[in-house]
Amino acid sequence: MKFTDDVKRNFASSWEKSVMESVRLLTYITTRTPHKIIDTISLNNARQMVILFSGPFAEINRNIQENIDQFKEIQNTVDKIIIQFTQFLKQNAIAVFNDAYVEYLDYIIHLEREKANTSKNYNKKVLDGLEEVKRNMMKR
Structure with missing residues (x-):
């Protein structure tokens, strides 16, 4: 060619x-200039630690969720018992029965609202939970 x-x-x-x-x-x-091998080793070690701890962290999260569910069940049981006991006292008390539980909840809710107004890191779930307990008490 x-x-x-x-x-x-x-x-x-x-x-x-x-x-x-x-x-x-x-x-x-x-x-x-060559890179420092120790940096690569450190990065690999960090990666291995993340992989190693991902299982235990998932297990911890599962346990926390189970505990939350158990505590909610216990709270529901306690609420039912309080309602039953209040109804029993209203029906069977010799003296006039004054149900102070709702008033006490109002007082605690008031305190929690004050905390919410003064604290930047306030957990609103606490106040929401107390208000939900009060709503449930008022329904029954």
Whole structure:
């Protein structure tokens, strides 16, 4: 296969450009400081720890959720017992029975609202839970 002089010059120019860029790349690589191997090892160790602890953390979260569910069941049981006891006292008390539980809940809710107004990190779930208990008491 025969090439014209223009094509040969183009090939030669391309070859020279490739050589210059290869030399420039190798020069750049040799002037770089090597990275610290300890950084890579530390990163790998951190990754291994994340993988290692992901199982136990998931188990801890599961246990917390189970405890929350159990406490909610206990709270429902206590609420039912309070209602039954209040009804029993209203029906069977010799003296006049004054149900102070709702009043006490109002007092606690008032205190929690004050905490909510004064604290930036207040957990609103506490106040919401107390208000829900009061609503449930009023329904029954």
